[in-house]
């Protein structure tokens with residue numbers, strides 16, 4: 001039987017989807033992509049924007065027309081009824097039961113033997129012991145890098161966000177469990193592990209934050225493994241964490257959800273830092289690593305954002321020379337304080353600002369790429385196409401690998417140097433010296 005796990009949204013969702021796919025594979029299911037026919041679909045949804053929700057509805061409707069489709073994730077959590085109405089084959093799995101999906105495949109095998117169809121099998125299953133940290137994949141069907149979930153939930157309440165409503169309060173996996181899962185991934189041959197969570201910098205085990213975890217974890221991992229952090233909220237980046245980022249195994253890539261370059265807007269939407277504080281953190285990230293890839297999220301058209309506030313944002317981005325921007329036009333989310341804001345920015349203005357930032361992002365990425373030509377780096381090999389291997393560098397650049405070793409394999413870490421920027425492909429050439437020693 002075939003299963004397809006389709007994912008929308010953040011890296012945490014991707015991590016959880018990988019664990020779900022892995023649990024099906026262990027029970028003899030074939031994990032397939034969305035283009036192939038599956039006997040059962042899992043759609044892991046996101047509620048960050050109305051666009052993400054729209055896409056979830058479209059995919060669920062499409063999949064449910066041919067097979068039983070389990071809808072889970074943040075959107076499914078906050079709009080269960082809406083998704084149920086998308087088709088007879090749709091079963092909504094709320095977040096508190098999402099981890100049940102990890103045991104579902106085993107149950108389905110038995111229920112099919114007992115004469116039930118897949119839908120009856122899904123409806124008849126529940127696992128009272130499931131926890132938000134059960135997502136522990138040992139093999140990854142959709143990625144060549146391993147994802148390790150170490151945190152869930154968030155105690156902040158940013159006025160535009162309903163992820164914290166869907167996911168609940170912050171909770172963390174304890175140190176020893178993180179170490180044992182990371183070691184298992186290393187033993188399974190992964191050379192890069194991404195640590196993920198809803199708000200990773202809110203990681204806390206017995207008063208030890210993310211820096212404390214890295215102090216505990218890094219000495220236990222071999223020199224061959226690299227760690228990447230999914231994203232870092234600025235309000236919890238402390239000295240201890242900054243110190244640990246200097247370790248050569250920490251990848252020089254940081255993703256910061258900045259959202260606005262205007263103190264007025266940041267304060268209005270409940271963000272817990274000022275632009276001056278953020279600038280100091282960015283300086284220190286640059287001190288921890290040589291020319292790291294600094295990605296940032298920005299929302300355009302937050303309620304009350306004036307032309308002047310937007311210009312402050314534009315100026316801040318240009319001054320800071322981020323490497324790439326993720327731009328989200330503001331999308332009012334039900335149940336959040338900004339849903340009914342009276343000072344809404346017209347959609348045309350919001351979208352025009354988003355276009356300006358996206359165009360700025362293209363220029364910033366190109367500038368960053370050009371600065372890397374000739375520099376040494378490490379790359380994780382990802383896929384082979386048209387006679388070439390492609391991969392991802394430690395500083396998060398897509399590369400086309402020239403002179404790949406004959407024994408190359410997906411997930412292998414190689415070293416070498418950046419060649420030309422391949423403008424049309426948006427990638428860089430990478431001249432490989434061989435596997436990392």
Ligand code: SF4
Pocket residue numbers: 154155156157158161162163164198199233
């Ligand atoms: S930090 Fe803010 S935006 Fe991020 S999950 Fe928490 S409440 Fe949502």
